[in-house]
Amino acid sequence: MLLNLNIIDLAVVKSLDLDLEQGMSVLTGETGAGKSILLTALGLALGDRADSGYVRPNCKRAEINLEFDLSDAPQAHEWLKENDLDDGQACLIRRIVSEDGRSRAYVNNRPVTLQSLQELSEKLVEIHGQHAHLTLLHAEEQRRLLDAFAKSQPLLDNLNDCCRQWQQAHRELASLKKAAADRTEREELLKYQIEELKQLDLANFNYPALLEEHSKRAHLEQILSTGQRQIDLLYENDQQSLLRMLNHSVGELNSIARFAPELTEICSLLSEAQIQIEEASLQLRRFLEAQEADPERMETLENQIGVIQNLSRKHHIAPEELPQWLEKLEDELDGISHSGERIEALETATKTLLTEYRQLAGQLSEKRKEAAGKLEHQISSMIKELGMPQGEFLVTVSPLPGEEPKPYGTDKIEFLVSANPGLPAKPLAKVASGGELSRISLAIQVTTSSDKTTPTMIFDEVDSGIGGGIAEIVGQKLRSLSRNRQVMCVTHLPQVASQAHHHLYVEKNHKTDITSSNVRKLNGEERVEEIARMLGGVHITANTLAHAKEMLFHSASGS
Known part of the structure; x- marks a missing residue:
């Protein structure tokens, strides 16, 4: 899990040293207070592209440091050992961005490439962005989510390798056959x-x-x-x-x-x-x-x-x-x-590889179909809880046209939904409204994340478009997701914020010429006031404070 986030001279953050804990943490604050810059800092430290615009004005460089405890991240620990970067149960990641836009990355105080940093980060942190419901409309994302739920990555890797070998042999064979036409001349x-x-x-x-x-x-x-x-x-x-x-x-x-x-x-x-x-x-x-x-x-x-x-x-x-x-x-x-001999060898190779590919693709299709049934059942149950009582979620796995091998298999994956009984299920983009799509997206993210091994999960305003009692259920789902991992959530909803074990507040400081943001952990009374602010806006009444206390009490008693 992520133990500490340290930021120096990054955009609106002059200096920040934040200790983080197990369970569910929420990050709240006024609009524009700088919540997004914390996620930007995490993204940079985990391998996102950098440029000079991230460096705070009048500063030479920006620096982000992350400290992880690897006791709940065995895959990351193993990766560090394989790459000679192991330093016990701790993992320190440092990213420096210079004013000219260049950047350097370090793992356990040893320099690494951006690609290596990204490989490690995938085993430590999973970030769900606030626009996840839009990417959900793409066929590639639907296929990726189903495969992640089916745990089919090893099979996909074998399929992809087989496809690559077939494509290489096929291209050479086609080239030799074309050349054979004027070979004699x-x-x-x-x-x-x-x-x-x-x-x-x-x-x-x-x-x-x-x-x-x-x-x-x-x-x-x-x-x-x-x-x-x-x-x-x-x-x-x-x-x-x-x-x-x-x-x-x-x-x-x-x-x-x-x-x-x-x-x-x-x-x-x-x-x-x-x-x-x-x-x-x-x-x-x-x-x-x-x-x-x-x-x-x-x-x-x-x-x-x-x-x-x-x-x-x-x-x-x-x-x-x-x-x-x-x-x-x-x-x-x-x-x-000798091209005749090579053509004969390549024809044999392409046939063998095509047979192997079809076997692997068949296994992948079966795995996808089995997972599709489980996924649609779980998501259908969850979207009913999230305010779509008649909603049905379907995952179709159908054969793609054409015989040529593709890196992702021979299946067309499509997510369908029926919001009302008696109506046929249709693709998400044609049926779901913005609010419904947000709920479906959240249901998919929570469902597909529940059995992952990633120790830290971050949700960036994935609850947008949701409110009322549904928002409370969303908070409960995120809280339940944090039972065996660390969950961080940026939110504007008091119903979600009240469900957290820890509450972080982002505030702006206008005391100097250059605006800066800071983050602090709220204690009991401060947390009541922040939930009340989220409930009632500018004018906070005694009733609003009482409501905030009640929300926090119920979330604590329900854990």
Whole structure:
């Protein structure tokens, strides 16, 4: 159960630290006092999307902290262990929203993703919004509620997995069969292209080396003439070679080095330069002597480069990518060559998966039909208590048209209601008024929640459109739901509020420039006054106070 809710700088809440208890708690207050922001805080802490609008003005960030006792949440405890987030019987959830809209989430002081937070939250808290009666009109919601009541989620997961595998195999099979129509033409083209590429000897392919050799041979005359001139300049010219002039310089400096020893190192450096120039000249001569014009090799290179460039343009790739392109074409050809075997395997797989799917769908249909009978009986009984004495609630499970597998099975689920005897049952949207729909929605929520394991349940004004004696019954139902779990309810109805074990009051504070809201737990006298306010509005009389006391007395004595 939820032990503590702590909020810092979230919208109209500057600071709030609220301890919560087992049983039924109601949250009341004047319209606009800030009741909704508490549910917003819970939603954010449990994984709702965040944005900068949640941060209180002039603040850097908003923070929400939740503390849970896991003694009544074994599924959540197990999830924490599986995800290495376990910290005994306690669970701390923290959500921080920055002024730029970014958010961070922590479980037991360790960072988690939003998806992980949502997975954990589903095992801790269940929130029923004030617009639940509107979503009840959607076929998807009706199917979800029936499946939740039937506890068919494991079967649904298996069915969904089978459906996904069938869809994947079916798509691949359809693609291969479509491709088979022009497979022969494509196969011939691939064979031709592969043979064309193989003529390049791509196993020893080195396009940059070919370009380098071609460039060298194309400039061979310039290489030979320039190289010979440099040999003459460096070494072979008897009168003006660099080596001859360097020899003269070394001799002259050596003659004066005996008078200036500091010149000895300079002479050594120049002597080393003599050796380097002579060695470089000899290497350059050997290089030039090794060069030989080869018109045939030049023609071969030009042909090779021309073929490579033509093929790269043809396939719209760089020349260096031709070896990888050949591998891709060979893989495609191999796939086409073996596509017949793959088609046969996929046809077998789709038939097997379809058979498995139909078996699972049949089991799910039976489970739904069995649960439908129980659900319609329980809800029919409850809506009679909620002011529809002639009301009958029906759940139909009928086959959907079409043979193709669907993730949710082969059934059409529809909720029907007959408000008056003798009239045929019709879909909710066509029969129920706003008030009737609210009662039916509440009956469904209470019925489908009664045997769930979620330790904390929150109802946000789900009693809207209800009043009088019916509201008292609604309060009793919510109170009975809290016998083995924690129930929190936001309400405007005194009949519901008086049924709670604990009463929380939301009030606004206008003492500062920025409005803030606060929540406090009401004691006995304060609770009487709040119930009286809800009963009588602005002017509270002695009779109103007496009525409030009586309501609280009867709810306490009836528990």
